Amino acid sequence: MWGSLIVGLLARPWARRAAGLALVVLTVTLFILNLRRSGERAGRAAERLDQLERINAIQRQMLDAAARRPRSRDDLLERLRGGQF
Numbered sequence: 183m184w185g186s187l188i189v190g191l192l193a194r195p196w197a198r199r200a201a202g203l204a205l206v207v208l209t210v211t212l213f214i215l216n217l218r219r220s221g222e223r224a225g226r227a228a229e230r231l232d233q234l235e236r237i238n239a240i241q242r243q244m245l246d247a248a249a250r251r252p253r254s255r256d257d258l259l260e261r262l263r264g265g266q267f
Contacts, residue, residue, distance in 0.1 A: 191197050252258040
């Protein structure tokens, strides 16, 4: 019943034009939504990259500080006496 109703409706030229226009609108809408989702994904990736760069910079500072630390208590005392700490 539904099939014959749809076929009968699409037999009319104005209905075919309306269906074609509806398909164009649906296609454009889905394309815009896909662009939006891609933009959100790219934004999250950029934010993640910024976080990773900040974390790497902090870890690099920690490693530099650890490399410059005194190796023993005697080294610490020498640096404190010399005013280098």
